[in-house]
Amino acid sequence: MIHPIRLQKGDTIGVTAPAGPPDQEKLQRAIAFFNEMGLRVKLGRNIKQTRGFLAGTDEERLSDLHDMIIDTEVKAIIFARGGYGTGRLADCIDYELIRQNPKIIWGYSDITYLHTAIYQQTGLITFHGPMLASDIGKSDFDQFSAQLFRQLFTPTQLDYSEVISPLKVYAAGETVGQMVGGNLSLLVSTLGTPYEVETTGKLLLLEDIGEEPYRIDGMLNQLRLAGKLCGAHGIVLGDFSEVNSKVNPSLTLDEVFTDYFSDFHGPVMSGFKIGHCFPHFSVPLGVWAKLSTIEKRLRIEPGVK
Known part of the structure; x- marks a missing residue:
């Protein structure tokens, strides 16, 4: 594991x-948030570019990423938003450049592809957390979510319990492992590629938004058939928002989770406010964590040094 250096x-x-x-207006509002934290903000040269559903061409988006990696002034890269398109860059990223210039990399949703590829190619710890235009620049961005950025300034062990939100046990147990994962649909999209998510011996984090129960069932089944569930030591089920089914009749999300995890060989808990939600509990990926259904707790080692 490579821990990035903390911010000052x-x-x-x-x-x-x-x-x-x-959204440029929300982006500007989010910049003020970081300024108040005592940080300067440097925008990518192509941050205003658009190409259909993409923030510019693949070359422009990749160039901005590489520029920030080699820029010695930049100590962390925090992405503007997710959406779609990160996977298009995966085979063009200079992973050796990242290994030689390790720094904080922060985002979620479509950034899951980047988290997975970077960790598996370099060993760099990255962070699953809210982004500028999609979260921080919104009027309902909350103080609890904001406080989770403090982990970038001081190495902090995170402790998630029912003090934060109710947690449901699907399979009992206690285990430790390096936490990997993120957005379910993005993890499934890595299967069969050189960046296929590795789950053996890991704690697997899963979250998603806007997917109906039958779609979530299908993606979990694909992970199951690919051997990605049986290899994991434990499952952390984050926030699954906007899952109202248009199919009638339908299984509930709880029934889907019960089908896949009730006889799991390690601990499985749901209810973690990790994902497309407020509050948004930000976590480092790649670090050691302990999941216990006995204590109903998730403890995560610091992501910076």
Whole structure:
């Protein structure tokens, strides 16, 4: 594992959009949030570009990412938004450049593809957390979510319990493993590629938005058939928002989870506010974590050094 160096007040963060085009007004509001934290913000040269559902051409988005990686002034890269398009860059990213210039990389949703590829190619710890235009720049971005950015300034062990939200046990147990994963649909899209998510011995985090129960069932089944569920030591089920089914009759999400996880060989819990939600509990990926249904707790090691 490679832990990125912690931030200090006065540091510069770089902002790029490797997937969809960000709302520029929300982007500017989010910049003020980081300024108040004592950070400077440097925008990618192509941050205003659009090409259909993409934030510019693949070359423009990749160039901005590489520029931020080699820029010695930039101590962290926090993405503007998700959407779609990060996977298009995966086979063109200079992973050796990232290994030689390790720094904080933060985002979620479509960025799951980037988290998975970077961790498996370099060993760099990255962060699953809210982004500028899609979260921080919104009027309902909350203080609890904002406080989770403090983990970038001081190595912090995170402790998630029912003090934060109710948790449901699908399979009992206690285990440790390095936490990987993120957005379910993005993880499924890595299967059969050189960046296929590795889950053996890991704690697998899953979350998603706007997917109906039958779609979530299908994706879990694909992970199951690919051997990605049986290899994991435990499953952390994050937020699955906007899952109202248009299919009638339908299984509920709870029934889907019960089908896949009730006889799982390790601990499985749901209810974690990790994903497309507020509050948004930000977590490092690649670090060691302990999941216990006995304590109903998820403890996660620091992501920075």
